[in-house]
Amino acid sequence: MKILAINPGSTSTKIALYDNEREVFQQNLEHTNDDLAPFKEIADQYQMRKTAITSVLEERGIRLEELKAVVGRGGILPPVKSGAYRVNEAMVDRLRNRPLAEHASNLGGLIAYEMAESLGIPSFIYDSVAVDEFEPIARISGLADIKRKSLSHALNMRAAAIETAKRVGKPYRDLNLIVAHLGGGITVSVHHQGRMVDIVSDDEGPFSPERAGRVPCMELVKLCYKEEQGTAMKKIRGKGGLISYLNTNSALEVEKMIAQGNDEAKLVYEAMAYQIAKAIGELATVVEGKVDRVVITGGIAYSEMMTGWIQKRVEFIAPVELIPGENELRSLALGALRVLKGEETALEYDLD
Numbered sequence: 001m002k003i004l005a006i007n008p009g010s011t012s013t014k015i016a017l018y019d020n021e022r023e024v025f026q027q028n029l030e031h032t033n034d035d036l037a038p039f040k041e042i043a044d045q046y047q048m049r050k051t052a053i054t055s056v057l058e059e060r061g062i063r064l065e066e067l068k069a070v071v072g073r074g075g076i077l078p079p080v081k082s083g084a085y086r087v088n089e090a091m092v093d094r095l096r097n098r099p100l101a102e103h104a105s106n107l108g109g110l111i112a113y114e115m116a117e118s119l120g121i122p123s124f125i126y127d128s129v130a131v132d133e134f135e136p137i138a139r140i141s142g143l144a145d146i147k148r149k150s151l152s153h154a155l156n157m158r159a160a161a162i163e164t165a166k167r168v169g170k171p172y173r174d175l176n177l178i179v180a181h182l183g184g185g186i187t188v189s190v191h192h193q194g195r196m197v198d199i200v201s202d203d204e205g206p207f208s209p210e211r212a213g214r215v216p217c218m219e220l221v222k223l224c225y226k227e228e229q230g231t232a233m234k235k236i237r238g239k240g241g242l243i244s245y246l247n248t249n250s251a252l253e254v255e256k257m258i259a260q261g262n263d264e265a266k267l268v269y270e271a272m273a274y275q276i277a278k279a280i281g282e283l284a285t286v287v288e289g290k291v292d293r294v295v296i297t298g299g300i301a302y303s304e305m306m307t308g309w310i311q312k313r314v315e316f317i318a319p320v321e322l323i324p325g326e327n328e329l330r331s332l333a334l335g336a337l338r339v340l341k342g343e344e345t346a347l348e349y350d351l352d
Contacts (some may be wrong), residue, residue: 002341004115005070006053008107013049016329017062020337026329027056042103043096046110053111056264059225071336072108073328075099076126077349079150082131082158084339084346087113087123093250093348096343105129124346126335127155133195138286152189152199153181153298159331160297160323161191166295167321176287178280178317180310183326184210184249190249190283203237206275209249209300213275214337237281243270251300252335257303274310282312291318322334 002024007014016026029052031045057064074085075095077091085091087109095106109125116123132150134272141148143154161304164179165172172193174252180188185202200206207213215236235244246257256264284291294314295309302325311320338344 001068001337002066003332003336004053004057004070005329005336006070006108006111007328007332008049008073008104008111010104013052013107013111014329015053015056016333018055018330018333018337023333024062025060027141028055029053032247042106042112043099044168046096046107046114049107049113051233052116053115054270055112055200062160064119066117067116067119067121067142068121069336069340070085070112070119070255071123071124071126071332072110072112073332074125074130075106075109076103077128077130078113078131078152080128080345080349082127082133082154083344084124084335085128085349087116087125088347088349091125094349100130102231103129115179122339122346124336124339126332127158129154131158131196133197135197138198149201150196150199152187152196152201153183153185154189154196155331156297157181157187158191158196158333159327160295160321163323164293164295166322170292175292176290177293177295178283178291179297180276180280181294182208182276182298182306184208185274186211186213186298188276188283190286192287200282201263201278205279207241208216209242210240210249212236212244217317242272251303253304255287255303256307267290268293269306270309274313277310277313280310281317284317289317293321294318295323296320297323297325299324301325 001020003018005016011031013029017024080291091109092113095109099106112123129151131154139148161177161179163171164177165175177191186206186208187202188200188205189196202211246254246265254265254269279348280294281288294317300306301322307322339346
């Protein structure tokens with residue numbers, strides 16, 4: 001069963017071809033400013049990106065007729081359940097004409113649908129960034145004007161949770177897991193018997209290489225009055241975290257600073273680990289401390305320094321599993337494969 005997985009980013013489109021669970025190839029297609037300049041809206045880019053994908057497949061001698069499914073990164077939709085959704089006309093209309101936000105991930109479903117329709121095969125999204133399985137109590141923010149939302153790195157976190165369940169030798173639905181995704185943004189989630197029931201999102205939890213995370217509310221209000229909204233937003237999402245303190249968003253660069261004896265870099269970097277550990281501890285209370293595993297994933301999970309600091313603070317909660325890397329293309333492909341094999345059932349999008 002050959003499955004094409006598509007993960008659009010702001011300036012690139014990552015693709016991979018899988019034959020059952022075996023990766024045939026993976027490639028990152030870069031899009032220059034000149035490539036993107038003609039398009040006013042992100043949704044308008046889908047034909048350009050689709051053409052780039054089909055060109056690569058042709059160059060590699062891959063016949064489109066060999067594909068059994070196409071799966072794309074799920075975009076910012078109204079709240080959806082976890083797992084697979086079949087891409088249908090209602091979803092395409094929402095992503096193309098009425099997106100909740102301009103985001104490159106919206107292109108995943110559009111490209112998958114366009115490619116699959118012409119081949120007469122199914123197209124899916126899997127674990128959209130809008131996966132929302134919150135309990136009602138988790139939606140209360142503390143201010144009636146603001147409702148907590150579930151926007152997270154759901155794709156990689158659920159994949160890491162499912163992989164951990166395999167390692168433990170129990171069904172995912174029988175476990176309580178806390179999963180921390182460490183990347184450009186950091187989110188932490190708690191999985192209770194197969195459902196991601198709460199998260200600490202990247203704007204209410206640990207700071208990250210580029211984002212400020214949770215900052216004191218009153219000081220943030222003062223900052224917003226002092227600066228224009230756009231400037232303040234860029235400061236907390238894009239110029240926060242490691243960039244704000246150390247002028248770099250590279251964890252590797254920070255670790256080099258530490259190796260050279262930079263005490264400030266060590267303090268800030270360890271503070272990031274400290275805040276991640278606090279978020280893990282916070283979510284342990286959601287399942288009354290009954291946690292089977294703590295899972296650390298994402299690109300920064302390759303860092304022995306970072307994971308060591310976190311593990312030291314949280315291993316009293318539960319054993320810690322390390323599943324480094326983002327693994328998004330593999331997660332997409334294996335999710336679609338489970339649907340094709342009948343191990344999961346794809347949901348139908350009808351929220352409009």
